[in-house]
Amino acid sequence: MTTFSLRINGHATELAASNRTLLDVLRNDLGLTAARFGCGEEQCGACMVLVDGQPAYACTQPVDTLGGHCITTLEGLAIDGRLHPLQQAFIDEQAGQCGYCLSGILMSAKALLDRTPRPTRADVIAALEPHLCRCGAHVRVIRAVERAAAAMAERAP
């Protein structure tokens, strides 16, 4: 059996080579169910994770291509058991209704704030463009990302 190694949420992980998607392996083999299946066609963003810090659609990403890479899912967002400022801001703004879209949105938002700590509203809208929210929570989602950016800027040295 061919195997390969990658890091998932900071943990070295050994996987068997298989003709499967990252989303399938995360959810069904590793119990990491935050990333969700929506469309399976890179059209909704529900499955978004980070690969080496960049947003990536787990629903179409062949897992076999990820040897040596670092994957981050929503489960890896909290720091030492404390919610990431983005997670806290989404709670504070009540940004979401059913929540189905939120795991993916939070990952794209994290990638945005990592590369642009003080984003404009246009930056936030552009970063979240790949994400559909059927509940129409967009305005509160944008506010939450801006709130998190402000909280993180306050803490920055």
Ligand code: FES
């Ligand atoms: S499930 Fe991956 S983009 Fe919709």
Ligand code: FES
């Ligand atoms: S909160 Fe329901 S789909 Fe976005």
